Every structure is written in C-alpha cells, then in structure tokens.
Amino acid sequence: METKPYTPSASFIDLLIDAVFAVDVDGRVLFASAACERIFGYTPQEMLGRIMFDMVVPQDRERTRxxxxxxxxxxxxxxFENRYIRKDGQIAYIMWSARWSPTDQVRIGVARDITERKRAESMRAVLYSISEAAATAEDLNTLFQNIHQIIGTLLPTDNFAVALYDQESDELSFPYHMDEHEPTPTPCKPAGTLCAAVILEGQPLLLTPETLQEHVSEQQVMLAAMPLCWLGVPLKSHKGTIGVLVCKSYPGGIRYSEQDRELLQFVSTQIATAIERQQMQARLQYMAQYDQLTSLPNRALLYDRLQVALLKARRERGCLSLLFLDLDKFKLVNDTLGHHVGDLLLQEVARRLKQCLRESDTVARVGGDEFVILLQLIPLPEQAALVAEKIRHALCPPFHIDKHVLNIVPSIGIAHYPEHGNDEAQLLKHADQAMYLEKHSRDRSRQTAELGLPE
Structure with a gap:
C-alpha cells in the first residue's frame, strides 16, 4: 500500500508536549506553540512580542547570552539548560535545542520542561554538599555561607538568613543575614517577628501576597520593607527547634511555592545537624583555649600567641613584653569569704584588665589568681612599665563583691624580649621571678613598718 504524504497544519505543532518558539534577532517572540502555557504559564498570545531573555532567572542570564x-x-x-520565571512567579527548568535560520532571521527553539528531573538531581547533590560542608567548614560563618550557596541551587535565595533560637534566654539571633532591603536585626525575642510562628509551632510557614499582609497585622510584626513572599522552615534537633531558615523575595521577584517549602523542609534536618555539629566543635575549641571562669585566653592559647609574636619579633627585629600578675592575699579571700566571692573577684579583675589593653594585646589567666599579659609592638621597654602602672591604677579602687568591699593589690613582674630571654619559657620564668621579687619586697616593707624598724 502506498503511503500518502502528510502535511502538518499549524495545529499539529500545538499537539507537541514540548514548546516551539521562533524568536527574532532582538530575542522578541514571534511565534509560540500551545505548550508554552503549560511550561511558562503564558498563553501563546501573551508570549508574542515578549523578550524571552527578560524571563530568564538573573543568575542564568550570562550563560544564556x-x-x-x-x-x-x-x-x-x-x-542547553537554564531557568525561567513563570507567570505565577515559580521557577521552571528548561532544556533547549535551538538553531538560527539565516533566511528568516529567526532563532527556532524547542523547549522541554525538566523541572522535576532537575529538582530530583539537585536534592541528591544538595544532601551530599551539606554533609561535605559540615565536615569541612572551619567555623559557623563559613558553614552558613556554604549552606546559602547550596540552597541557592534548589531555589532563588537572593534574600536569605539563618536565625538561631536560644530556648534558655528565649532569644533569636541572626548570625547570617543577606537582605537587599533590611539590615541585620539585633538579637531579640521571637515575638513580633515572622520567625515566631515557625519557632512556636515547629512547622514551615509560607507567606504569599495573599496571606502576608494579614499575618503581619495579626502578629504585629514590624518590617523594614514588605516582602512579596516569605518562607521560613524550622531547624529541628533532638533539643527542639534551634532556629529558622528564611528565604524572602521582594516585589518584582519570584513567588515561592509549596514545592519550594517541601524542598527546604526536606534538607532542613540535615542542615540543623550540621549547625549543631559545628556549634559543638566551636564549644570544644573554646573550652580548649579559654578559661571558663573569666573567658580570658588560657595558658595554651597564651603560648600559641606568644610563639607567633616571638616569630614576628625575630623576623622584624622588634620587641615585646610580658607582664606576670598575681593578686596579693587572694587565698585569704577564698578562705574567709568562700570560693564564690573569689570567683566573682577574679571575673571583675579580668574585666578591669581588659580595659587597660589594646586589641593587639593578650591577657590570659594561667593559674588561680595569676594572669599574664602579652604586649606586642612595644617600641620601648619603658612602655611596659607604664602599662603596669595603668593596671595598678585600674585595680586600686575597691571591689564591691557580694556585699563585701575588697581591696586588692597586684604584684607585677615584667620581662622584655630579647633582653630577658629568646623563647616563651625564658620570658615567662623571668616575669614570674620578677613578680615574686616585687611581692617579697612589699611583704618585707610591710613587716618592717609594723615593727617600726628602718628599711
């Protein structure tokens, strides 16, 4: 039987599942098949005259060019794959095959919607990336930056924040906040913020133009700028809700969908685990380097900073000084008033010491009532003596501790590099000995005065 040739009509193209386009030199749509409405949300008539490039997600525009x-x-x-903003504000992933017709001076392209496939691929990649970020991030800020980039592969995140919630203090902080219209909020109570409902109920919250204004009014939320859409997903752990992931868009931007909410919720548990792990590492590192009572650097961190300072001083032929400080009669405070008063006294001494120093200096607690101060970039050794006098003056006013008035006198020994040693052990030993000489001299003077003998 002879096969008759078939000449398709224009309606034949409209039966195709993929969309067919003809675009002129300027990127303006000259023809769009019926499938474009399913993929982009616009009817073929609405597409005519529209510049396709204006629909491309901003992050994909350079590749598209x-x-x-x-x-x-x-x-x-x-x-070729890129992303478009649909008529309803949602994102469509498109795979194109296109060519140029020199005769007609048009680009002819066939667009296939691959949104579901790309989302599935992205989810697998995102879960792996989050695990890798949790293992490699040096600190929480780096982790937050990585999470922002990772989530950005799932949905647009030009305005993105990580809000952390402290249940004990009922305080919400924003350690990571990227927003084109709103400055980083200061720590506050959750009430009066869009995060409040997410924290209270432990459920995701998607606010669209249809629901946002009503929610803001009911919850009495104060906003620097009204978003178009707001999407918040709780970060949950075994402790409960530890924070909220926030994505926002502003007028003229994309609209988040229920599918976006589901995607963000799907990865939120792994993100919460990564944040908790990094927080634990930060706490362990802090405990290893800082004194738990005064929050000053401990002996180990002092040694690290002293080693670095000595390397710099040797390389630049510079100077540095160490002050070794001990509180006279501190044991008497502990024995007569109790360790609680002694601890409060040490905390207040630490506070006054920090006020005497520059940012480049270090004050560390190295023992019960012993402190060491590292003075870097000291041009002349005499300046260390001026700092010591400043410290004595700062510690001279009485300490009002737990209804007690305490007068504390410090003994301070000074060591200079390179005059008194070439390494940290020699310098610390010299400063320690100088401190004990001062203490012994003061005790002997006091005893001599009590006996009425000439000094």
Missing amino acids: QSVKYVMAGEPQLH
Whole structure:
C-alpha cells in the first residue's frame, strides 16, 4: 500500500508536549506553540512580542547570552539548560535545542520542561554538599555561607538568613543575614517577628501576597520593607527547634511555592545537624583555649600567641613584653569569704584588665589568681612599665563583691624580649621571678613598718 504524504497544519505543532518558539534577532517572540502555557504559564498570545531573555532567572542570564551568540553564529545548541520565571512567579527548568535560520532571521527553539528531573538531581547533590560542608567548614560563618550557596541551587535565595533560637534566654539571633532591603536585626525575642510562628509551632510557614499582609497585622510584626513572599522552615534537633531558615523575595521577584517549602523542609534536618555539629566543635575549641571562669585566653592559647609574636619579633627585629600578675592575699579571700566571692573577684579583675589593653594585646589567666599579659609592638621597654602602672591604677579602687568591699593589690613582674630571654619559657620564668621579687619586697616593707624598724 502506498503511503500518502502528510502535511502538518499549524495545529499539529500545538499537539507537541514540548514548546516551539521562533524568536527574532532582538530575542522578541514571534511565534509560540500551545505548550508554552503549560511550561511558562503564558498563553501563546501573551508570549508574542515578549523578550524571552527578560524571563530568564538573573543568575542564568550570562550563560544564556553566550548560548545565544553560538546559535546566531551558526552553531546549533543541543540540550542547553537554564531557568525561567513563570507567570505565577515559580521557577521552571528548561532544556533547549535551538538553531538560527539565516533566511528568516529567526532563532527556532524547542523547549522541554525538566523541572522535576532537575529538582530530583539537585536534592541528591544538595544532601551530599551539606554533609561535605559540615565536615569541612572551619567555623559557623563559613558553614552558613556554604549552606546559602547550596540552597541557592534548589531555589532563588537572593534574600536569605539563618536565625538561631536560644530556648534558655528565649532569644533569636541572626548570625547570617543577606537582605537587599533590611539590615541585620539585633538579637531579640521571637515575638513580633515572622520567625515566631515557625519557632512556636515547629512547622514551615509560607507567606504569599495573599496571606502576608494579614499575618503581619495579626502578629504585629514590624518590617523594614514588605516582602512579596516569605518562607521560613524550622531547624529541628533532638533539643527542639534551634532556629529558622528564611528565604524572602521582594516585589518584582519570584513567588515561592509549596514545592519550594517541601524542598527546604526536606534538607532542613540535615542542615540543623550540621549547625549543631559545628556549634559543638566551636564549644570544644573554646573550652580548649579559654578559661571558663573569666573567658580570658588560657595558658595554651597564651603560648600559641606568644610563639607567633616571638616569630614576628625575630623576623622584624622588634620587641615585646610580658607582664606576670598575681593578686596579693587572694587565698585569704577564698578562705574567709568562700570560693564564690573569689570567683566573682577574679571575673571583675579580668574585666578591669581588659580595659587597660589594646586589641593587639593578650591577657590570659594561667593559674588561680595569676594572669599574664602579652604586649606586642612595644617600641620601648619603658612602655611596659607604664602599662603596669595603668593596671595598678585600674585595680586600686575597691571591689564591691557580694556585699563585701575588697581591696586588692597586684604584684607585677615584667620581662622584655630579647633582653630577658629568646623563647616563651625564658620570658615567662623571668616575669614570674620578677613578680615574686616585687611581692617579697612589699611583704618585707610591710613587716618592717609594723615593727617600726628602718628599711
């Protein structure tokens, strides 16, 4: 039987599942098949005259420009992928095959919607990336930056924040906050914020233009700028809700969907685990380097900083000084008034010491009532003696501790590099000995005065 040729009509193209487009030199749509409404949300009539490039997600525009150049240079593009903002504000992932018609001066392209496939691929990649970020991030801020980039592969995140919630203090802080219209909020109570409902109920919250204004009014939320959409997902752990992941868009931007909410919720548990792990590492590192009572650097951190300072001083032929400080009669405070008063006294001494120093200096607690101060970038050794006098003056006013008035006198020994040693052990030993000489001299003077003998 002879096969009769079939000449398709224009309606034949409209039966295709993929969308067919013809675009002129300026990127303006000259023809769009019926499938474009399913993929982009616009009817073919609405597409006519529209510039396709304006619909491309901003992050994909440069790649798209390069692809268009290749097509118009006579190099057909097969399986090129980019993202578009649909009429309803949601994101569509598109795979294009396109070529240029020199005769008609148009680009002819076929667009296939691959949103579901790309989301599935992205989810697998995101879960792996979060695990890798949790293992490699040096600190919480780096982890937050990595999480922002990772989530950005799932949905637009131009305005993104990590809010952490402390249940004990009922305080919400924003250690990571990227927003084009709103400054970073200061720590506050959750009440009166959009995060409050997420923390209270432990459930995701998607606010769209239809629901946002009503929610803001009911909850009496104060906003620097009204978003178009607000999406918040709780960060949950075995302790409960430890924070909220926040994505926002502003008028003219994309609209978040229930599918976006589900995606963010899907990865939130792993993100919460990564944050808790990093917080634990930060706490362990802090405990290893800082004194738990005064929050000053401990002996180990002092040694690290002293080693670095000595390397710099040797390289630049500079100077540095160490002050070794001990509180006279501190044991008497502990024995007569109790360790609680002694601890409060040490905390107040630490506070006054920090006020005497520059940012480049270090004050560390190295023993019960012993402190060491590292003075870097000291041009002349005499300046260390001036700092010591400043410290004596700062510690001279009485300490009002737990209804007690205490007068504390410090003994301070000073060591200079390179005059009194070439390494940290020699310098610390010299400063320690100088401190004991001062203490012994003061005790002997006091005893001599009590006996009425000439000094």
